Amino acid sequence: MKARKFSMKNKRKLLEKALTHISGLDIILDGGLPKDRASLVVGAPGSGKTNLALEFLYRGAMNGEPGIFLGFEESATSLRQNAWSFGWDLEALEKGNKLFILEGRINPETIVSGKFSLKPLLSIISHKAQEMKAKRLVIDALDVLLQLLEEPFAVRSELHYLNHWLSQQGLTTVLTLKPRDGQFRLQDFFYSMADCVIQLDARVLNQVSTRRLRVVKYRGSDFGRNEYPFVISSSGIKTIPITSIELQHKPFSGRFSTGIERLDRLLDGGIYRASCTLIAGEPGTGKTLLTTTIMQEACRRGEKAVYVSFEESDQAIINNVRSAGINLEPYVKSGRLHFITAMPEATGAEEHLLNLMEAVEKVNPQHVVIDAISACARMGGTQAAYEYLMRALNLLKEKGITILLINQTSGSREQLELSGIGISSMIDTVIFLSYVHGEGETNRTIQVLKSRGSAHSNQIRECLITDDGIEIMDAYVGEAGVLTGTARKIQEAQDRLAQLRQEALVRSKELELARMKAVREAEMKKLQAEIENLNAELNTLKMEQQISLEERTKRRSVREYDKNRMKQPTLRPKTKKK
């Protein structure tokens, strides 16, 4: 269905294609394998070649395209048994003339001598194909037969003939081949013969087996060029391509509340829908509690969530957060909250991804939680974790699902392993939870470190875990940094004291000033008084001076009168004597 959507996008139809009907593969192949042409599936033993080829036939037969399976390795019985393990009833198809299995295993008693041609088997196939109106053909492990043809030249000519024959049959063909080392590389011939080459690979990374699929070439067609992980699940091959060649993330649309008002304010109104938020912190800082708080709030609004837990069982999470007033039970029962719990090392990254995407298809959630990305590395190393997360995030973002990732960090704040797995570009918001030690106690803090597309407070706040969930305190940002708990209280008291002290100081200065002013006034008055005193004294003196002057004048006039009176008798003789 997806494939049809894909091919419709290509208006110019370059090549007719046959859907494989294998989950995800048609998207990678941009609509399927080249119709009526040969494709090659190469891979080491155990890489899943035969499974892929058989599924191509089975699904074709189920969708109205009968097919022939020619196998040189497995007996028809073992094929039927393998198919049965996927729930495919080959015998029913064989009876209905939709499938024909031709055993090409060489009897070990057979003596081989020199050159031979493949014409009999081709003759059988073309007759059989006409008879049952077959549209598909699988030739599994032809190399086993060709190996018997020791001469490279003989192999070459047989392959040329096969190629020519195939081009006239109108059969969409899948050939499988094991890569072999050696002077003569059969592979090169097959590669040039096939219009489409798919490489399969099974490897074990850190004790976890992973399967990869890669389209190496596809003549005349576009195709996904990456290595795609795939799994052989209970119903056949499944692969999840990073859906397409281009990124089609949905834009953010609106915000939703975290259920903690103060956190909403720190985030400038809540978390954006379709964004990816990382909640990071040391063990015990309240990551799971914060996440479940947000999920509880989402469920309360009637939204749905898928919670992937790699560390604890669902019941353990539910029980742990209940003591902090988070009750998830009703939402789990009503199906709004769907838990997926798995040990990361239990399966490969692909299977984890498939489980997640299957749950997403089923539940159709608005939110997905992955708890914790630090545990993903146990799926088979950092690369596996990276691929798991990258694919999961891409697929979820394309669906417009909000993602909450939990990451357990272990280091100090200086070595923040916020997204050690290299997915930081996918993360829109980071909420960092931490401990602050001091004054004989440890306190929790919360900080919004990054928030794309919105203003946010980057203050560190203390957060308390109460019976009522998480409570975020006011920021105390003093000269001593952020303070929490008792230290915050002490600091607040000290601050109050300092403030009072300062107020007192001001008041005393004011008083001093007032006093000084008073003193000045008093001094001035005293001086004025002194001035006045002096003035008064001066006046008195002046008066006295006046009076004495007047008296002297009076006396002189009196004396002059007397002198004049006595002058005539007495004074003359004295003057005459002279």
Add this chain to the structure above:
Amino acid sequence: MKKGKAEGRNTAQEMVRSKIKPYQLRLYIAGNESNSKKAVSILEEISQKYLGSNCELKIIDVFRDYQAALKDGVLVAPTLVWVRKGTPAFLIGNFDRQKLLDFLGLTETAGGEK
């Protein structure tokens, strides 16, 4: 395989001696391609020379009768099928005289030719 050959030789010689027609041979060929033609000529020569009336030889062209090939599980040509006591033995490829004699459990000396 070697063991098979040795047994084959013994029983074949016994059979030749006891005059039962022991050689039920079917040669599958693909039209008139050179390998097939060569196989036919060698087989005819050997069977005439060594087996004579002990041999019942059928030459089957897979293009004409694919069902016989399917029934015998013959996928390549030329293939010589020798059914002994119900079990078929196969010789595939463009065999030469020696390979054919070995397969049939005959030796050149048995026929007198040195």
